[in-house]
Each structure stands twice: as structure tokens, then as C-alpha cells.
Amino acid sequence: MTSIISRASTESLQSRFRSISRSRTRSRSRTRAPSLSRAYSSHADDSGLYHNDHLPPTFTSAPVAKQSEKETSPSTSHDHDDDNPAETEPYESDEVDEIHDGIANEHDVEKSHPVAKSSSTPPDPNLVTWDGPDDPSNPKNWSMKRKWAATVIVSAFTFISPLSSSMVAPALDAMGADLGVSSTFTKQLMLSIFVLAYAVGPLFLAPLSEIYGRVPIIQLANLFYLVFNLACGFAQNGGEMLAFRFLAGLGGSAPLGVGGGVLGDVWRADQRGRAVSAYSLAPLLGPAVGPIAGGFVTEKTTWRWIFWASTIFDALIQVLGIFLLQETWAPVLLARKAKRLRQETGNQDLYTEFQRDNRDITLFKKLRTALARPIILLSTQPIVQFLGLYMMYLYGVSP
Numbered sequence: 001m002t003s004i005i006s007r008a009s010t011e012s013l014q015s016r017f018r019s020i021s022r023s024r025t026r027s028r029s030r031t032r033a034p035s036l037s038r039a040y041s042s043h044a045d046d047s048g049l050y051h052n053d054h055l056p057p058t059f060t061s062a063p064v065a066k067q068s069e070k071e072t073s074p075s076t077s078h079d080h081d082d083d084n085p086a087e088t089e090p091y092e093s094d095e096v097d098e099i100h101d102g103i104a105n106e107h108d109v110e111k112s113h114p115v116a117k118s119s120s121t122p123p124d125p126n127l128v129t130w131d132g133p134d135d136p137s138n139p140k141n142w143s144m145k146r147k148w149a150a151t152v153i154v155s156a157f158t159f160i161s162p163l164s165s166s167m168v169a170p171a172l173d174a175m176g177a178d179l180g181v182s183s184t185f186t187k188q189l190m191l192s193i194f195v196l197a198y199a200v201g202p203l204f205l206a207p208l209s210e211i212y213g214r215v216p217i218i219q220l221a222n223l224f225y226l227v228f229n230l231a232c233g234f235a236q237n238g239g240e241m242l243a244f245r246f247l248a249g250l251g252g253s254a255p256l257g258v259g260g261g262v263l264g265d266v267w268r269a270d271q272r273g274r275a276v277s278a279y280s281l282a283p284l285l286g287p288a289v290g291p292i293a294g295g296f297v298t299e300k301t302t303w304r305w306i307f308w309a310s311t312i313f314d315a316l317i318q319v320l321g322i323f324l325l326q327e328t329w330a331p332v333l334l335a336r337k338a339k340r341l342r343q344e345t346g347n348q349d350l351y352t353e354f355q356r357d358n359r360d361i362t363l364f365k366k367l368r369t370a371l372a373r374p375i376i377l378l379s380t381q382p383i384v385q386f387l388g389l390y391m392m393y394l395y396g397v398s399p
Contacts, residue, residue: 197249
């Protein structure tokens with residue numbers, strides 16, 4: 001009889017001990033999960049570790065305090081769990097599991113903590129911008145035909161200029177004989193001075209395109225090239241040829257310096273791969289095709305037709321560009337829209353986002369800032385200097 005009572009007492013004590021152990025385990029797991037979540041969240045938002053007002057309700061310190069009290073008094077927790085288990089349910093709904101599907105419950109770094117939205121300021125009624133994300137006047141929303149038309153025209157401009165630079169190579173001896181030039185250096189200079197202008201033209205043509213727009217700079221510079229390339233065909237001495245070639249190279253450098261900007265204005269980043277490939281192919285084909293075409297022209301007729309033929313070809317591209325190449329630079333397009341709205345509404349306070357901080361800046365200051373920017377970048381930025389040296393090697397040293 002005594003052994004039966006002893007065995008029953010032992011089993012009762014073991015059962016009570018297991019119940020107390022389970023209660024402690026549940027209490028510790030509930031207490032540990034929020035602290036772990038707070039530790040995980042500290043690397044994304046330091047304020048979440050020190051300020052409870054930035055934490056979601058599940059990360060507040062109140063449940064942790066309550067659970068700590070329960071941990072210090074296991075018998076109370078046991079009685080509470082045994083007598084009325086339903087009262088522990090709120091903790092079940094508020095707590096965050098330490099492990100979920102075998103993965104530690106970490107804070108979402110990109111989402112961060114939810115922040116209460118502040119009252120947004122009303123939009124400025126005088127601000128002129130695009131008419132929504134799908135505004136057809138935005139060059140990035142143009143149709144594919146319109147985008148490719150602009151790309152082909154700019155690529156054609158970029159092709160004709162390097163073509164002219166190398167087209168005279170087979171005719172240097174004939175040009176020297178007709179122009180009275182016997183120096184080998186001067187004859188070689190008549191070929192290379194065109195490319196020398198490439199180092200000067202983009203320094204001021206590219207900044208000007210950000211003030212007046214892409215199309216006016218490309219069209220006017222190409223017209224400048226057309227005039228002096230035509231004049232090369234009428235040169236009577238070596239000095240005239242050198243001067244005309246250099247001026248033609250200045251005009252021909254615009255598509256090389258501005259064309260990439262046109263593609264960036266028109267094509268989105270995920271679409272411009274093929275367009276950039278076509279545009280980049282043009283300055284590579286020009287120097288390759290030029291000597292072949294120049295040798296054919298020199299063999300069949302006079303060297304002067306090298307310049308006249310390239311001028312005719314460039315004139316055709318110029319005419320197509322008038323109809324197919326439209327302005328793409330967003331600040332200029334929005335400025336035109338604001339000007340039109342001022343005339344229609346009489347509201348002279350209208351402005352664009354790009355005019356917000358420089359409405360009172362004079363044109364002289366704009367030009368000074370724009371024209372100084374390439375010089376500053378070239379003189380202070382090592383990456384620009386290294387690229388410049390590399391291009392110098394390609395054009396002047398490599399065979």
C-alpha cells in the first residue's frame with residue numbers, strides 16, 4: 001500500500017514538473033522572438049532599436065515585460081495556463097515566431113518600418129510638367145517608328161563626318177600637286193586636321209545643346225560642315241585647304257558629341273541597346289568606307305569630287321533630318337510648353353521644373369556654366385583624362 005502511494009506521489013510530482021517546464025519554454029519563446037526581430041531590424045533602421053514609436057505593434061516592449069513577469073513566477077504561469085488557457089491567446093496573435101518554415105524571421109530591409117504618411121503639400125499650380133506618365137509629347141513615349149527615325153538620322157550624321165575625314169587619304173599626292181604643296185607633313189596635316197577639330201568641337205557644342213536643344217545644334221553644325229566641306233572642293237592652295245578642313249571638322253564633330261544625348265532622351269534604359277549599337281557602328285564604318293570611296297573617285301575623276309560628292313550626300317541627310325529629326329531634350333520641350341501656356345493664359349508665373357532655381361539667371365551665366373563644365377571635368381576628373389588619352393592613342397598612334 002505504501003509503495004502504491006509513493007509511486008502515485010512520484011508520478012504526480014513528475015507531471016507537475018513537466019507542466020512547469022513546458023510553461024517556462026512557452027514563456028521564453030514568446031519573449032525571445034520580439035527581441036530577435038528587433039535585433040534583425042537594427043541594421044536597416046537604427047532608430048528601430050532605440051525608439052519604440054518606430055516599431056510595429058508586435059515589437060513594442062509591453063508584451064516583453066509581461067512575459068518577463070511570467071518567467072519569474074512559473075507557478076503562476078502554470079496555474080494561469082491550466083485554469084484558463086484562453087487568456088494566453090492574445091499573446092499567440094501578437095507574437096512573431098522565431099522560426100518560420102525553417103527560416104529565421106528577419107526584418108525586410110527594403111520595406112523598412114511603416115512610417116505614418118505626412119500630409120503632402122498641394123501641387124504648385126504654376127509648375128509646368130508632362131501631362132502624366134504617358135504624355136505623347138515626352139520623347140520617351142514616342143512611337144517606335146518615330147524613335148527609330150531619329151536614331152537613323154543621327155547615325156547618318158555620325159557616319160558622313162568620319163567618312164569625310166578619311167576619304168581624302170588616297171588623293172593626298174594629287175591634292176599636293178594641284179595645290180602646290182610639296183611637304184609631306186603638310187599633306188598629312190590636310191588629312192588629320194579634320195580629326196583635330198573633333199577634340200575642340202564637342203567641348204562647346206555639347207553644352208550648347210543642353211541650353212538650346214539637340215536638334216538646332218546638330219542641324220546648324222551639320223550645315224556649317226556642309227558649307228566648308230563644299231569649300232574644300234574649291235580650295236586653291238594649301239592654306240585654304242587646311243582652314244576649310246578644320247572648320248568642316250568642327251561642324252562634323254557635333255553628331256559625335258550630341259548624338260548620344262539624343263538616344264538617351266528618346267530610348268529608355270531597357271530599350272536602347274540596339275539603338276546604341278547602330279549609332280556606334282556609324283563612326284566605325286565611316287573611316288573604313290572613306291578610303292575605298294576616295295580611291296574610286298580619284299581614279300575616275302578629279303580629287304575635288306571627293307568633297308563635292310560627300311557634300312551632296314550630306315545635303316540629302318540634312319533635308320531628311322529637317323522632317324524626321326525632332327527635338328528630344330526635355331528641358332527645352334517643357335520650356336516651349338510653358339511659353340505657349342503663358343501666351344494662352346496670360347499667367348507669367350508659369351515655370352518648369354528645370355527653371356525652378358535659375359529663372360533669374362542670365363543667359364551669359366548659363367553659357368559660362370555650361371561651357372566651363374567640360375573643361376572642369378577634363379582637368380579634374382582622372383577617368384575623363386584616361387579616356388581622353390586612350391582616344392588620343394586610338395586616333396594618333398595606333399596604325
